Amino acid sequence: MTHRLAVAAGLFLLVLTLTVACRTPTTPPLDNVVEHYKYGVLGTEGRVGVPYWLFRVLPIVFADKLPNRPGTGWEKIGFIYETPERDHPIGTTRANGQFGVDLVGLNCATCHAGTYRETPTSPRQVVLGMPSHGMDLQAYARFLTASAQDPRFTAATLIDAINKLNPDFGFIDSLTYRLFVIGRTRDAILERAKETAWFDARPPQGPGRVDTFNPYKAMFGFDMPADDTVGTADLPSLWNQRPRRGLWLHWDGNNDRVEERNKSAAIGAGATPQSLDVPALGRIEEWILDLKWPAYPAARIDQTRAARGRTVYAGACASCHDFGAPQVGQVTPLAQIGTDGERLRSFSPELSAKMNTLGEGYPWKFSHFRKTEGYANMPLDGLWARAPYLHNGSVPTLEALLDSTKRPTYWTRTFNSNDYDEATAGWKYSVVDHGQAAETNESTRVRIYDTTLIGYGNGGHTFGDELTVEDRRAVLEYLKTL
Numbered sequence: 147m148t149h150r151l152a153v154a155a156g157l158f159l160l161v162l163t164l165t166v167a168c169r170t171p172t173t174p175p176l177d178n179v180v181e182h183y184k185y186g187v188l189g190t191e192g193r194v195g196v197p198y199w200l201f202r203v204l205p206i207v208f209a210d211k212l213p214n215r216p217g218t219g220w221e222k223i224g225f226i227y228e229t230p231e232r233d234h235p236i237g238t239t240r241a242n243g244q245f246g247v248d249l250v251g252l253n254c255a256t257c258h259a260g261t262y263r264e265t266p267t268s269p270r271q272v273v274l275g276m277p278s279h280g281m282d283l284q285a286y287a288r289f290l291t292a293s294a295q296d297p298r299f300t301a302a303t304l305i306d307a308i309n310k311l312n313p314d315f316g317f318i319d320s321l322t323y324r325l326f327v328i329g330r331t332r333d334a335i336l337e338r339a340k341e342t343a344w345f346d347a348r349p350p351q352g353p354g355r356v357d358t359f360n361p362y363k364a365m366f367g368f369d370m371p372a373d374d375t376v377g378t379a380d381l382p383s384l385w386n387q388r389p390r391r392g393l394w395l396h397w398d399g400n401n402d403r404v405e406e407r408n409k410s411a412a413i414g415a416g417a418t419p420q421s422l423d424v425p426a427l428g429r430i431e432e433w434i435l436d437l438k439w440p441a442y443p444a445a446r447i448d449q450t451r452a453a454r455g456r457t458v459y460a461g462a463c464a465s466c467h468d469f470g471a472p473q474v475g476q477v478t479p480l481a482q483i484g485t486d487g488e489r490l491r492s493f494s495p496e497l498s499a500k501m502n503t504l505g506e507g508y509p510w511k512f513s514h515f516r517k518t519e520g521y522a523n524m525p526l527d528g529l530w531a532r533a534p535y536l537h538n539g540s541v542p543t544l545e546a547l548l549d550s551t552k553r554p555t556y557w558t559r560t561f562n563s564n565d566y567d568e569a570t571a572g573w574k575y576s577v578v579d580h581g582q583a584a585e586t587n588e589s590t591r592v593r594i595y596d597t598t599l600i601g602y603g604n605g606g607h608t609f610g611d612e613l614t615v616e617d618r619r620a621v622l623e624y625l626k627t628l
Contacts, residue, residue, distance in 0.1 A: 179433045183274055184228075186430070187239045188253045189423040190416030194338070195249030196290070197327050198240060199315065202233070203307040208293040213285050216560065223289065224281035224353050226259060226272060236272070237281075245326050252415045254408075254430055257281060257356065258384035262531065263564040264443060270564055275385035275437045276531050279354035279573065280563075287342050294335035301328045344370040349599040351378050355539050358396070358414060359493050366500045376601030377492030380539035386527050388435040393475025397537035398490050399522030400498065402475075403514045405431060410501065410512065419505050439528025442626040446568060455624030458617045462609065466523040479520040484606030489537055493517065526628045533572035540597050540604035543572025544625055548610030548618045555604075556580060558594050571622055 196204070205212055205219035212222045221227065225235035234240060237256030243249040260276030263269065293299055301324040308315050308323070341364045351357060357377040364370055379397050387404050394400070395407045408431050412422055466473040480487050495517040505511035521537055535541040542559070546552040559575040567574045578594060597604040610618055 179429060180274065182426070183253075183430055183433065184236045184255050184259070185234075185239055186253060186426055187241045187251065187423060188412050188415070188417055188427055188430075189251075189421035190253065190412070191239060191241045191243060191249040191251035192421050193418055194416030195241070195243065195251040197243075197323070197331055198234075198248035198250050199308045199312065199319075199323065200304060200328070200331055201238075201250040202311055203304060204290075204293055206311070207298060207303060207307050208289070208296060211289055211292040211296070213282070213289075223286050224278065225256075226261060226278075226280075228272065237278070245322050247322060247327055254384065254411070254415075256415065257283070257381045257411075260531070261564045262440075262566055264446075264566065266565050271440075273440050273531065275383055275434060275439065276528075277354060277381040277383055279381070279533070281381070282351070282353040283356050284345060284351040285353075287338075288345070290335050291339040291342075294332045294339075299328075299332050304328055341365070344373070347371070347374065348376050349378070349596070349602060350593075352593050352595065354534070355380055357492070359497060361414060362501065363497055366497070368497075375492035375494075376488045378601050379489050379537050380534065382524075383439065383528055383532050384434055385437040385439045386435075386525075387431075387437070389469045390475070390525065393525075394477055394518075394522045395475075396493075397521055398493055399475070399477040399518050399520070400493055400516055401514050405510070406512050406514050409510060410504070413504065419508060424510065440531050442530045447626050448623050451620050452623040452627055455617075455620030455622070456627075458613065458621050459624050462613065463621070467526045469525055469527075473523050474525055475522060477518045477520045477522050481520075483521055484608065485521060485536055486538055486540065486601060486603035486605065488601035488603075490518070490521065526625065529628050530571055530626045534595075535572075536604065536607060538602055540595065540602055542575045542595075543567065543570035544622050545570040545572070545618075547607065548613070548622060550605070550608045550611055553597075553604045555597050556582070556594055571626060 205222075209219075212219075215222045220235055225237065227235045234250055236259050237253060239251040239253050240248050241251065255274065255278075257278050258276065259272060259274050260279050261270050261272050262276075263271065305315075305320055305323055305328075309320075341361070344360060344364060347370075348357070348360075355378050358379060360370075360373070360375065360377050363373060382397075391404050392402055394402050395404065401407055401410070408427060409422065409424075412427055413419070417423075465471050466478070468474060480490055498515045498517045501515040502512050529544070533543060535544065535547045541547050541553050542557055546554070554575075554577045556578045557575045558578055559573050563573055565574045566572075582594070596602060610621070613621065
């Protein structure tokens, strides 16, 4: 009997090997660069990829682990589906992996594709290169961990769910998932959770924000329990990169090479120096050099007021924020800008040195990371679609950015809200008090942005306070035209 079982197992493994060997990648080259940006493989699948059919059923089996937010399935995390028929959302990839199993990874569009509606009844518009203001990457990681820790994360439960979704899921596929995929996936997720244990010692990141560099510290083996920095920052736009070449990038101006910034982002999303698909990323890099930002509807702009605002802006703002101006892309010291200093503190000299070791042995090895003492003056192209504002997303609207007395201490916006407020130039939000902030939880379908938390302060950049009320209104109108 033992001999027969061994022979049967050997025959099965032979069949499995032949089946895997004969399979071809399920994601063909994407001829359209737009489709490539949305779904193209960059090399993140091996490290953070989720087996395709598990990706499909996890939000079904573990629906109770998802945030109680609008939408269904992955939409509750902030992923954007183009159409109901799409089998995976924008910003996710599908590539053939070990044992011939398709893996779902992440790409640039995970963090850089947003949506908006001109009015509450207007259709949703998807804008590529826009900050993903609804994406909650921390919630994604926490959901995967909670699912893997759940006793329902078993082959029997998950394969049953897959069969309900896909009756054609075959015998070989089921056996592969049962013997190899599900257990390994659970173990990999739990191992990955050890790398993100530092989440628990910091305020929640929330949608549209991510701690970019603390994950690198964990990857480099820094002593995370001894590091109390909060590097949470707002997701930036990714359009119009050509004139940004040579400017100091990232919120603290720690690198002046667009290409290094792009590769570091891909590695942050899950690629490794070995797995990074440099030609594929290069195609995206070339495309975003001239990617256009969405124009604010011209018919909705008060052109007379905007003309006045242009004059005021030229005298008060342009030297720091216009392409070609002397201070654009340069770093303003923290003591002068006065904004929350935690993001700056989190990128330490030690981390800067480590970042310049990435890519050793490759032609693209990093060499331009540096430690600064302030925040970079950002160009303002497409500014209206980049709400909320400041490096940590602590100011909900342009109106509040220009008038610090209007910045709420506690405020909230419905998750995945696409509603734009023309009067204040930002996503519609509600002010709440301290008591509500303390009591609100996921069941309310909102997130309270608490500016009293470390790293979340909304002070600084008060230059607009020096303007008259009418000048501020005029500048706000002009900013819509950028």
